[in-house]
Amino acid sequence: MRLLTHNFLASNVRGVSTGYPLALEVAKSSIKEVELNADFLRGILPKLDWRALVAAASAAGFPDLLAAEQPQEAELFADGAADAEGSAIRRLHHALLEIHVDEGALVCPDSGRSFPILKGVPNMLLHEDEVRH
Amino acid sequence: MKLKQLEGLLGGLTQFADPKVELEQYATGPHIASRMLYTAENSFDDISGKVVADFGCGCGTLAIASALLDAEHVTGIDIDLQSLELAQENATDLELDIDLIQCDIKNLNLAxxxxxxxxMNPPFGTKRKGADMDFLSMGLKVASQAVYSLHKTSTREYIKKAAIRNCNAISAEVLCELRYALPQTYKFHNKKEVDVAVDLWRFVPRARDERAS
Structure with missing residues (x-):
C-alpha cells in the first residue's frame, strides 16, 4: 500500500463518524522508484489531505520528508523543480507514490479498531457486528 | 498501446484456479477487458494519468489493464484474499505497481x-440479489469522473433508471453490447459454454457538492 491509497482510505466500523484519517503503523516498508508526473501532482494537490499525508510519511520513517503546511503551487511547480534533487515536488512524489507499506496496521481514529496490513494489503474486512445496517 | 497488444498481455494473466460460486467469480476475459479500458482511455481520457480503482478486482485484469494504459495510481479492491494474491502475482509478472485492499465493496469507505x-466487472447479482447494484452505487459514490461497468443486457432499462434515480449518476450510457462467453466454470452450468449478452456502461457521477445526501 502506498501513501496515496492511505490518503483516501477510511474505516467504516459501525458508529464511526468519518473513520478518517487512519493512523498508520509501519513494521516494514520498502521504496520503489517511479517516474515523476508533474501534471498528475498538480491535479491531485487540491484533493490531498496534506496533514494525513505528513503523518503517514512520518509513520513510515520519513518525519522530515514533507513540510508541515502544504507548499505553495509556485514553489512546487517552479521551473526545473521536478529535476532538482530534494525539491518539494520530488519529496511529494516520493511520499505519495514511492513509499510502500508492506507490514503494519491502520487504526481507525474514532473506534480504535486496528486493520492489519500484510504483504502490502490492508485487510479492511469487518466482523458481522461491526457492519452498519 | 494498441488494442491487440493490450488484449494479448491480458490474455497472459493467470486466472482463478478454483472460482468461488458465492462470490460469482467469473474472470473478465481479455477480449472484453481490453475493449473496456481501451474505450475508457481513447474515447474519454479516463485512464492515463488518473487515479483508478477496480472494484471486485479478482485476479486483477481491469486493474492491470488500467496500469498498462498508464493510469498513475491503481487500487484493486476485493473481498477475497486469494484473488488479491493472484492479482499481485499478475501485476508483478508485468512489472506493474498496483495497490490492493481487502474489503467487501458494500462496506467500503473512501474519503x-x-x-x-x-x-468494475461486478457480480451480476444472480447468486446474491442486489450485489451488482451495491457495486454500482459505491462506484458512483467514490468516482469523481466516471464509472465503467458491465451488466447483463437483459437488465438495461432497470440499470439506467436505478443509476440515475438512486445512485447519483447524471448520465448512464451503454457504449456497446458484448458477448460474455462464460466458460464452464461451475458445475451448475450444464451447457458447455454459456453466452451472455452484456452491456458496457459508462456512468458519470453527479458532482459531490450537488448531491442531496
Whole structure:
C-alpha cells in the first residue's frame, strides 16, 4: 500500500463518524522508484489531505520528508523543480507514490479498531457486528 | 498501446484456479477487458494519468489493464484474499505497481475526491440479489469522473433508471453490447459454454457538492 491509497482510505466500523484519517503503523516498508508526473501532482494537490499525508510519511520513517503546511503551487511547480534533487515536488512524489507499506496496521481514529496490513494489503474486512445496517 | 497488444498481455494473466460460486467469480476475459479500458482511455481520457480503482478486482485484469494504459495510481479492491494474491502475482509478472485492499465493496469507505475513475466487472447479482447494484452505487459514490461497468443486457432499462434515480449518476450510457462467453466454470452450468449478452456502461457521477445526501 502506498501513501496515496492511505490518503483516501477510511474505516467504516459501525458508529464511526468519518473513520478518517487512519493512523498508520509501519513494521516494514520498502521504496520503489517511479517516474515523476508533474501534471498528475498538480491535479491531485487540491484533493490531498496534506496533514494525513505528513503523518503517514512520518509513520513510515520519513518525519522530515514533507513540510508541515502544504507548499505553495509556485514553489512546487517552479521551473526545473521536478529535476532538482530534494525539491518539494520530488519529496511529494516520493511520499505519495514511492513509499510502500508492506507490514503494519491502520487504526481507525474514532473506534480504535486496528486493520492489519500484510504483504502490502490492508485487510479492511469487518466482523458481522461491526457492519452498519 | 494498441488494442491487440493490450488484449494479448491480458490474455497472459493467470486466472482463478478454483472460482468461488458465492462470490460469482467469473474472470473478465481479455477480449472484453481490453475493449473496456481501451474505450475508457481513447474515447474519454479516463485512464492515463488518473487515479483508478477496480472494484471486485479478482485476479486483477481491469486493474492491470488500467496500469498498462498508464493510469498513475491503481487500487484493486476485493473481498477475497486469494484473488488479491493472484492479482499481485499478475501485476508483478508485468512489472506493474498496483495497490490492493481487502474489503467487501458494500462496506467500503473512501474519503475525499482522489479517485477519478472506477472500473468494475461486478457480480451480476444472480447468486446474491442486489450485489451488482451495491457495486454500482459505491462506484458512483467514490468516482469523481466516471464509472465503467458491465451488466447483463437483459437488465438495461432497470440499470439506467436505478443509476440515475438512486445512485447519483447524471448520465448512464451503454457504449456497446458484448458477448460474455462464460466458460464452464461451475458445475451448475450444464451447457458447455454459456453466452451472455452484456452491456458496457459508462456512468458519470453527479458532482459531490450537488448531491442531496
Amino acid at each position: 475525499g475526491l482522489l479517485v477519478d475513475t472506477v472500473v
